[in-house]
Amino acid sequence: MEEKILIVDDSAVQAIQLKTILETDYDITIAQTAEDGLAYASTGSYSLILLDVVMPGMDGFTLLKKLQEEVITQSVPVILITSLSDIENEQYGLTHGAVDYIVKPFHPMIVQARVNTHIKLYRYRKQVEWQSMTDQLTGIANRRRYERYSIVKWQEAVRLQIPFSICMMDIDRFKVYNDTFGHPAGDKVISAVARALSHHLRRSTDFVARYGGEEFVGIILGGDAMTVYEHVCKLRKRIEDLHLPHTPSVSPWVTVSIGGVTVIPKGSDDYRTYLNIADTMLYDAKRFGRNQVVWCGDAMRQLREK
Numbered sequence: 295m296e297e298k299i300l301i302v303d304d305s306a307v308q309a310i311q312l313k314t315i316l317e318t319d320y321d322i323t324i325a326q327t328a329e330d331g332l333a334y335a336s337t338g339s340y341s342l343i344l345l346d347v348v349m350p351g352m353d354g355f356t357l358l359k360k361l362q363e364e365v366i367t368q369s370v371p372v373i374l375i376t377s378l379s380d381i382e383n384e385q386y387g388l389t390h391g392a393v394d395y396i397v398k399p400f401h402p403m404i405v406q407a408r409v410n411t412h413i414k415l416y417r418y419r420k421q422v423e424w425q426s427m428t429d430q431l432t433g434i435a436n437r438r439r440y441e442r443y444s445i446v447k448w449q450e451a452v453r454l455q456i457p458f459s460i461c462m463m464d465i466d467r468f469k470v471y472n473d474t475f476g477h478p479a480g481d482k483v484i485s486a487v488a489r490a491l492s493h494h495l496r497r498s499t500d501f502v503a504r505y506g507g508e509e510f511v512g513i514i515l516g517g518d519a520m521t522v523y524e525h526v527c528k529l530r531k532r533i534e535d536l537h538l539p540h541t542p543s544v545s546p547w548v549t550v551s552i553g554g555v556t557v558i559p560k561g562s563d564d565y566r567t568y569l570n571i572a573d574t575m576l577y578d579a580k581r582f583g584r585n586q587v588v589w590c591g592d593a594m595r596q597l598r599e600k
Contacts, residue, residue: 296321297413298338302331302357303346303375308398312344312375315402316409328352332360335367341416342409347376347387355386362391366446369419371412375400429504431481432488440503440511447501447513448565451558459522460572461512461554463491466584467544468508474541483538483548484508490536494529512554519556519591526552527587527599534585549585551576556591 298321303309306326313322323338325331328349335343343361347354354374361367371393376383384395393415394408427439435443444460451458465471465487472480484504491510495502499515514522530552538548553575555568571590579588582598589597 297341297417298323299409300325300331300334300338300340300343302326302328302343302349302354304349305346308346308375312405315405320409320413328354328357331357335361335370336364340370341413343370343372344409345372345374345392347374347378347383355390358387358391365442365449369423371416373408373412429488432485432504434488434492435501435503437503437505437511440501440505440513443501443503444513444565447515448559451515452561452563455558456516457518457522457556457558458568459512459514459517459519459554459556460568461514461526461552462505462569462572462576463510463512463550463552464576464580465508466549466551466580467540470541470544471548480508486536486538487533487548487550490533491529494532517556519589519597522554522556523587523589523591523597526554526589530585530587530599545585551579551584552587553577553579554587554589556589 299316300323301309301312302325303312304326309324309326313324316322323334325334329352331343331345345354345357354376358372358374361370361372372391373394373396374387374392375396375398377398387395393412396405396408427436427442428434429436448458465483468480471483488504488510491502491512495512495514501513503511505511517525530550534547534549536548540546540548553572555571555575557563557568559568575588575590575596578596579586582588586599591597
């Protein structure tokens with residue numbers, strides 16, 4: 295897949311010139327205002343941004359600052375392109391988050407070389423970042439990746455006014471299982487449950503991560519409370535149907551308890567409030583006897599399997 299580059303430049307001539315230099319190797323998008331550049335950057339997965347400094351209205355330095363403040367864009371490298379060749383402006387750009395500085399008039403080979411270098415660095419950094427955000431035991435996302443993803447998707451749900459569901463899941467009486475069968479067997483159970491979760495929550499709008507120990511967290515975008523609740527009930531049943539033997543005195547099979555909440559978030563809402571509600575629903579699922587789903591739906595009405 296081609297890497298995507300965003301060019302933000304009010305000069306159509308210069309933007310087309312840069313596109314011509316780079317379009318053989320990269321997928322190029324052009325924005326001719328800083329405002330459009332910010333909108334594109336916030337919605338697309340760009341590997342590099344080429345940013346003109348001198349633009350009417352919002353200038354490149356201001357846009358650079360805004361890109362650094364947004365979670366979804368702050369890791370995207372930015373090369374400043376400008377006719378401001380004095381040391382003070384170059385230092386200002388580099389100390390405020392730009393990775394490089396190209397002075398006009400530029401040479402095509404220099405542009406290609408610098409872009410190629412920063413694309414390679416970006417790929418390497420993303421690979422290392424991906425490894426640091428993957429749970430080594432299960433291969434699914436870890437808590438660090440969940441925390442970043444949840445912020446981005448919560449903001450997206452606020453902007454689009456779509457339902458956002460948080461799902462907390464816990465393997466029932468896992469300490470007893472570990473004490474009886476040992477930690478290697480416990481690790482196999484955690485991995486098997488993770489596989490089932492990722493198989494069931496596999497749409498592009500679904501996300502699942504290992505939250506810690508035997509606990510998992512899921513995020514589902516779209517779908518009303520009842521639809522998501524019924525979908526999660528099938529997930530709970532799927533894990534029970536794996537027929538992973540538990541301690542006979544506890545339960546025939548390994549099961550999970552699940553708690554969750556569905557909300558259409560407003561800008562004034564705090565994500566942590568709803569995460570705590572999902573955690574409370576999980577606590578209720580355990581309190582009511584485990585191996586069940588308890589969900590907080592419309593008007594904070596509680597939905598229960600049993």
